[in-house]
C-alpha cells in the first residue's frame with residue numbers, strides 16, 4: 001500500500017493545459033457558509049429560542065460529519081429533538097437545498113486565482129463530490145461559474161472521487177489528457193490520491209480538518225500563489 005500514497009516524481013517539466021478544482025473547502029468556504037446558513041436557519045427561519053440556537057447548530061454539525069451526513073436523515077433527527085413540528089423533515093431538507101447558496105462565501109482569493117489562470121488560457125474545471133444541482137448552484141452563487149469550462153458533480157455521474165472515472169469525465173469534457181492537468185483540493189484521499197493515480201500534478205490546500213498531506217506535489221496555503229505554482233509545473237508555458 002506504500003506506493004498507493006506516492007505522487008509521481010517529475011524529473012521533467014510537464015505541459016499543463018488545465019487546472020481542476022475540488023469545490024468544498026477549496027473554492028467554497030463550506031464551514032463559514034454553513035455557519036452563516038445555520039445561524040439564519042435557527043434564529044430566523046425556525047425562530048428557535050436564542051438559548052437553543054447554539055445547541056441546534058452544534059447538533060447539525062455533529063450529524064453533518066463534514067458534509068457526509070444525509071440531509072433528510074439529519075433533519076429527521078433535528079425535527080424530533082427540537083420539536084420542529086410546524087414543518088416536515090422533508091420540507092426542512094428542501095429548505096437547506098434551496099437556501100444554502102444564499103450564504104455561500106468563497107475561500108480567500110479564489111476569484112483572483114481563477115481569473116489569473118483563465119487569463120493565461122488554462123482550461124478550468126470543478127470536480128466535486130456532492131448533490132446536483134446543489135453544488136452547481138453554490139458555484140453559481142459565488143459568481144464563479146463563468147470561469148469554469150466544466151463542472152462535474154458526483155451525484156450526476158454516480159461516481160465519487162477518488163474513483164478515476166469522475167476525473168476522466170472532467171478531462172474528457174475539456175479535451176485534455178489527465179497528465180496535462182493540475183488538481184487542486186483539500187482532501188488527501190479523494191482529491192490528492194485520486195488525482196495522483198491518474199498522473200495529474202497535485203496541489204494540496206491545507207485546512208483545519210486536513211492540515212497536511214505528504215503525497216501532493218505542492219502545498220498551496222494562499223490562493224494568490226496558485227497561478228505561480230501552475231506556471232512552475234508547466235514546462236511549455238506557450239498557450
Ligand SMILES: [Mg+2]
Pocket residue numbers: 022023024025026185186187
Ligand atoms: Mg473539499
